[in-house]
Amino acid sequence: MHHDDRSGRLLVRVFPDHGAEWPVWGRWGAGRQGMLSPAHFPGLPAELVEDLRAWQRRWEDENPEPWVRRPSPQAAGRQAELDRLAQRLAAEVCAVADVQTDTWSSTG
Secondary structure, three states, rough: EEEEEOOEEEEEEEEOOOOOOOOEEEOOOEEEEEOHHHHHHHOOOOHHHHHHHHHHHHHHHOOOOOOOOOOOHHHHHHHHHHHHHHHHHHHHHHEEEEEEEEOOOOOO
16 A cells, blocks of 8 residues: 555555456555555455455456456456446545556456
8 A cells, every 4th residue: 555644545556467366456665565455454345345356356267368468348347347346445445545446457
């Protein structure tokens, strides 16, 4: 998670990657970054956690080869679903974090 000293806010990025548990990432400290876990967000609804994990699994099933991105007829719908999940996540963590989606990696 990236901590902005000026605002006290954390920056959470939502995007898929091969081998990830779910598509939730962040930066913190002096440039450290990586996948976050549900434990970073106490009280996060289990349904949202499972929805994010299910989205990640579907994306990985549709994109089995790392670093190979092929245009997909499902890309727009997949991105719209990820945007909705990110909005749900943002609503849950709005007291401590800002959430953004990255489209380049989810539209593969």
